[in-house]
Amino acid sequence: MRYFCTKSDSSCSSRGLSRRNALSLAGATAAMLGFPYVISRESRAEPAWVDGNPFSLGVAAGDTSPDGFVLWTRLAPNPLSQDPNAPGGLTSGDLLIDFEIATDSSLRNLVRRGQATAERQYAHSVHVEIKGLQPGRPYWYRFLLGGASSRIGRATTAPSPGTALDQFSVGFASCSNYEHGYFSAYRHLADENPDLVLFLGDYIYEGIDHSPSNVRKHSDDVEASTLSTYRNRYAQYRLDPDLQRLHAEVPVLITWDDHEVQNDYANQWSQTFDDPKAFLKRRAAAYQAFYEHMPLRPSLSRPDGANMRIYDRFTFGTLAQISMIDGRQYRSREACYGPPNRGGGHLVTDAGCRERLEENRSMIGAAQEQWLYRGLATSKTRWNIIAQDVLMAQLRQEAADHTAWYWTDNWNGYPANRKRLMQHIKDSGVSNPIVLSGDIHSFWANDLKIDFDDQRSPAVATELVGTSISSRGVPYETFAKFLPYNPHVHFFESRVRGYVTIELGRRRATSRFRAIADVRDPNSSVSTLRTFVIEDGVPGPQSH
Numbered sequence: 001m002r003y004f005c006t007k008s009d010s011s012c013s014s015r016g017l018s019r020r021n022a023l024s025l026a027g028a029t030a031a032m033l034g035f036p037y038v039i040s041r042e043s044r045a046e047p048a049w050v051d052g053n054p055f056s057l058g059v060a061a062g063d064t065s066p067d068g069f070v071l072w073t074r075l076a077p078n079p080l081s082q083d084p085n086a087p088g089g090l091t092s093g094d095l096l097i098d099f100e101i102a103t104d105s106s107l108r109n110l111v112r113r114g115q116a117t118a119e120r121q122y123a124h125s126v127h128v129e130i131k132g133l134q135p136g137r138p139y140w141y142r143f144l145l146g147g148a149s150s151r152i153g154r155a156t157t158a159p160s161p162g163t164a165l166d167q168f169s170v171g172f173a174s175c176s177n178y179e180h181g182y183f184s185a186y187r188h189l190a191d192e193n194p195d196l197v198l199f200l201g202d203y204i205y206e207g208i209d210h211s212p213s214n215v216r217k218h219s220d221d222v223e224a225s226t227l228s229t230y231r232n233r234y235a236q237y238r239l240d241p242d243l244q245r246l247h248a249e250v251p252v253l254i255t256w257d258d259h260e261v262q263n264d265y266a267n268q269w270s271q272t273f274d275d276p277k278a279f280l281k282r283r284a285a286a287y288q289a290f291y292e293h294m295p296l297r298p299s300l301s302r303p304d305g306a307n308m309r310i311y312d313r314f315t316f317g318t319l320a321q322i323s324m325i326d327g328r329q330y331r332s333r334e335a336c337y338g339p340p341n342r343g344g345g346h347l348v349t350d351a352g353c354r355e356r357l358e359e360n361r362s363m364i365g366a367a368q369e370q371w372l373y374r375g376l377a378t379s380k381t382r383w384n385i386i387a388q389d390v391l392m393a394q395l396r397q398e399a400a401d402h403t404a405w406y407w408t409d410n411w412n413g414y415p416a417n418r419k420r421l422m423q424h425i426k427d428s429g430v431s432n433p434i435v436l437s438g439d440i441h442s443f444w445a446n447d448l449k450i451d452f453d454d455q456r457s458p459a460v461a462t463e464l465v466g467t468s469i470s471s472r473g474v475p476y477e478t479f480a481k482f483l484p485y486n487p488h489v490h491f492f493e494s495r496v497r498g499y500v501t502i503e504l505g506r507r508r509a510t511s512r513f514r515a516i517a518d519v520r521d522p523n524s525s526v527s528t529l530r531t532f533v534i535e536d537g538v539p540g541p542q543s544h
């Protein structure tokens with residue numbers, strides 16, 4: 001059973017409604033005073049919005065549950081305003097806005113109307129937690145303010161617990177660098193209309209590079225490091241029509257990687273050796289801006305200083321459990337960290353860095369490890385997806401003199417944690433574990449093992465790694481040379497950009513590596529590069 005509507009169903013399409021009403025004559029005065037709208041003189045009708053399109057950043061839905069979801073928008077009539085006191089061009093205090101939810105795409109059959117607060121503290125973002133809806137069906141929604149209407153978005157509820165589901169489709173994406181390319185991959189992912197899209201990190205890039213091959217620029221041309229510069233980065237990305245459409249049409253689950261804060265940071269440790277106290281202030285700003293732009297539940301994810309919980313678990317009938325993992329906030333420090341050049345990820349050998357192998361090192365922190373292990377052990381679903389940010393499989397980068405080097409920033413920097421997870425998966429008999437990863441800007445299909453150095457050690461889980469939406473790939477020739485030393489790798493390709501889709505069924509999961517033709521072409525086409533099947537009960541990807 002596919003419980004969401006299909007592409008051929010015309011009621012599935014969503015389209016923005018009419019823009020705001022005509023300007024009020026009093027608008028100029030009101031805008032100068034910092035009020036974004038004015039009360040109409042003629043009547044007690046709704047105040048009229050006078051100051052640009054407040055819904056320029058679109059809408060989004062996420063955190064799907066059987067009776068609801070989170071709906072998101074952020075008011076930003078001047079989305080790239082660089083005035084830190086007027087994020088999105090707004091200087092007003094909290095604003096009340098209206099929302100509507102319906103069972104049809106034209107919003108004729110309304111089932112919910114309500115109000116939500118766009119809080120000034122959070123850049124006038126809105127996160128509405130909706131409960132009490134019917135399970136396993138689509139809904140359509142919009143936000144309204146002062147005569148202005150957002151585009152219509154589509155959200156879905158998960159099937160009620162225990163529902164026998166035949167099919168569920170997921171797309172996953174990572175690493176969308178606005179400067180490196182256009183977001184055709186997001187457009188094609190929206191066209192495929194999966195039940196759910198997972199974002200695995202590097203949703204924005206905080207940095208700037210002035211590479212001659214860049215196709216466009218980050219608007220402020222500075223490295224994001226403050227609340228206002230992170231906000232502007234998210235706003236610029238959300239103005240992209242392909243990304244904005246994907247969010248309006250498909251509900252999402254989201255985790256982050258490093259570039260939402262700083263390249264290769266680990267917990268409180270910066271790659272540039274900043275004082276951890278100062279770096280945590282930067283992290284707090286970055287996390288807050290992430291919260292402000294994502295459909296996350298306030299009850300779980302409202303930021304608390306430099307801390308913000310985003311790891312979470314979602315269940316879809318008897319078919320799938322999805323654990324969204326936070327691989328950055330709780331990490332042990334990078335192995336063998338220290339100036340001048342061992343800040344973020346770096347290559348180390350076993351002889352040169354014993355710390356990497358220490359038992360107590362963790363990629364996700366003790367509390368999240370326990371939470372993950374408990375969730376996996378008690379899961380009753382056929383497929384168990386662990387969605388997270390970085391490559392999990394061992395990658396032995398062998399040099400000409402046969403020395404093995406390991407990269408400290410992905411799971412190769414935390415092998416004890418990887419082994420604990422694999423051992424737990426085996427010991428608890430977790431059904432069909434599939435790890436999804438990003439960060440490395442290349443496609444991979446891997447066996448995951450308890451002991452990667454023992455060729456006889458069987459696969460206990462499957463890893464699928466999506467390439468980047470647009471970020472430049474790792475050098476193909478260099479990495480291809482490592483493959484003979486990594487026989488658990490079934491496939492590697494870094495020369496194309498794209499995403500991955502997975503159709504979960506009762507007997508198998510079919511995964512397609514989707515590649516766009518040209519990241520420099522805003523109208524690029526897409527095609528399937530490779531297909532991998534995971535048979536029920538058989539860990540590991542099988543080429544198809």
Ligand code: FE
Pocket residue numbers: 174175176202259439440441468471
């Ligand atoms: Fe990346």
Ligand code: CA
Pocket residue numbers: 202257258259439
């Ligand atoms: Ca990354």
